[in-house]
Amino acid sequence: MxxxxxxxxxxxxxxxxxxxxxxxxxxxxxxxxxxxxxxxxxxxxxxxxxxxxxxxxxxxxxxxxxxxxxxxxxxxxxxxxxxxxxxxxxxxxxxxxxxxxxxxxxxxxxxxxxxxxxxxxxxxxxKPIEVIKELINHGLDRSSELRARNEHLLGENERLGRERDYVTEELKKYVQAKEVLEQDLYTRFVLVLNEKKAKIRNLQEKLKQAQEEVESELQHRGDTSTVESKAPAEQDYEGSTDEESIENENPRPSTSARGWDPPSRNQVAAISPQRNLQPQPGAPQTQKTSLMTSSPQCLWHNLTVPDCFVVKYIHVVGLFFLYDR
Missing domain, CATH: 2.170.210.10 (DNA double-strand break repair and VJ recombination XRCC4, N-terminal)
Structure with a gap:
């Protein structure tokens, strides 16, 4: 071969x-x-x-x-x-x-x-003519090959140029579509962002209002508890005992109006120290029992100023009564 x-x-x-x-x-x-x-x-x-x-x-x-x-x-x-x-x-x-x-x-x-x-x-x-012919033919063949190759390359170049133009136009369309899409997305994003900002501001205002209400409620409760803690003390000074109310209802007659009648034994027993003392608010319930069952010394120290005057009065009345006897 x-x-x-x-x-x-x-x-x-x-x-x-x-x-x-x-x-x-x-x-x-x-x-x-x-x-x-x-x-x-x-x-x-x-x-x-x-x-x-x-x-x-x-x-x-x-x-x-x-x-x-x-x-x-x-x-x-x-x-x-x-x-x-x-x-x-x-x-x-x-x-x-x-x-x-x-x-x-x-x-x-x-x-x-x-x-x-x-x-x-x-x-x-x-015979150089044959060789010269061969050289000429080779040159012509080579020229034809190069011309055909050139035409093929020109055709490829034109095809690539058309494809380039088509791709360029498509790319421009894609760029425009991308810009429109970006603008649309940006507009939507701005709307959503503004809506979220409005919601956040509304929630912040509600939170601030709730905090103010809580603080006002706490301050009101504190003022109320302060007034209630002061009220019992004022009632202690303004109140009266049972003996004072009895004396106001039944005033003792003066000795200058008529002759003094000494009280009987039953009357002395009726005004004995076993009287009903009102317990102060907040004091334990066992205070009344302790006052009634305690010794005379303990009872004397636990009496208030009006109670002391009553006891003195009872003591004086008893002495007159014994003297009269």
Whole structure:
């Protein structure tokens, strides 16, 4: 099975003949490292040569370069990687022994320093017209391929441009819709926020009013308890005992109006100290019993001022009664 041949055609100038144009065609199967064929044409004559794989490896060893790197340099120099470059120089020299043989060399230029990459021995072809036709056909085919590729790229570019315009319009619509949506959401948010603020203010007012009511109720209760605590003391001073009420209802007759009648024994017993004393508010209920059952000394110390006068009166009446007897 015959393998497909790759071909590169480029235009070069040689340093030995400035201004003269040559066309260089390089053909290879796998890559330049496996060997390649060189055709050089000046428009009238054609020279052809071949570089074997062994020669490529030998040149790489002489330059102390790895084979892959050297093959890349050859591709840049002979095919220019599809681009025209000034980093490489070409030269032709005739063989003094054979006028139909040319020595074709190619070098790399680094800051005016030339490094020889390799050379090939070219021989004149007897029928250059066929090779020139092949070069023209290759150029036309390549031009057609590039034109078709260019048209394809132009079509892709137009399609991408239309898609870009469509996407731009859609994006503008989305941006407008987003702005409308944002405005709507912002308006709703403002309404909700204002409503929440109004509710918060209302709740704060209710809370403040409730606190004022609680404080007023507590102050009212405190004033009421203060008045109730003062009322019993005032009643103690303003009230009267049973003996005072009895004396007011039954006043004692004076001795100046008529003769004094001493009381009988029953009368003395009736006005004895066993009288009903009203207990003061808040005093324990056992106070009355203790007053009635206590000794005369304890009873005397527990009597109030009106009670003392009553007891004195009873004592005096008793003495008169005993004296009269």
């Amino acid at each position: 015959q393998m497909r041949m790759d071909t590169s055609l480029r235009r070069i100038e040689v340093s030995s003949e400035p201004g003269k144009i040559y066309f260089l065609r390089v053909t290879w199967e796998e890559d330049l490292g496996s060997g390649f064929s060189v055709d050089l044409c000046d428009g009238q004559s054609v020279w052809r040569g071949k570089v074997s794989e062994e020669e490529v490896s030998k040149e790489a060893q002489e330059m102390e370069m790895k084979r892959d790197i050297y093959v890349d340099e050859l591709c840049q120099a002979l095919t220019a990687g599809g681009k025209q470059t000034n980093n490489y120089s070409f030269d032709l020299s005739k063989d003094p022994a054979d006028s139909h043989t040319l020595h074709f060399s190619y070098e790399k230029v680094l800051k005016d320093v030339f490094f020889k990459l390799g050379s090939a021995e070219l021989h004149t072809i007897s």
